[in-house]
Amino acid sequence: MLILKTVELKLIGELMKDSRRSDRELARSIDVSQPTITRLRDKLEKEKVITEYTMIPDFRKLGLEILAITSLAMIKEPGSKEFEKALSTFQNILMFERGSGLRSSHMVISLHENYSSFTKFKRKLENNEFWQVTDSASFLVNLKEDSGFLSFSNLAKELVKTQQLHR
DSSP states (O other), X not given: OOOOOHHHHHHHHHHHHOTTSOHHHHHHHHTSOHHHHHHHHHXXXXXXXXXXXXXXXXGGXXXXXXXXXXXXXXXXOOOHHHHXXXXXXXXXXXXXXXXXXXXXXXXXXXXXXSHHHHHHHHHHHHTOTTSEXXXXXXXXXXXXXXXXXXXSHHHHHHHHHHHHHTO
């Protein structure tokens, strides 16, 4: 684990809350100079601590109704080149990671227009030529219901708190 300075953690937290802010605004919010922010941001990008800047849309307004969390058990795992090639054929995957738990070896998070498009996606996922799925299970979230939230702001606060505790 990379040990970050408190000011670096604060910068990451502020960027997670809103990455559109200028270096001047970020400097004011964490009480350092603007050149310090510019230098730290460049350093964190170079070290791949910051890998991209993005925003979170309201997926419902984009016509997406289902968020699916799918666990997969695989016999055959693809090599990295095969894996990248296979993933490039899926347009709706937010995350595809190797892990363990739930009798699975991989976890996929994806977005879908409706149940029918999810079913087609899952069939393609399970019958892909690059890996051999032996079992799968999905948890579907209905995005049309106004019951949850997706935000990095709370995570940003926890990140700073947790890192400071581990010092």
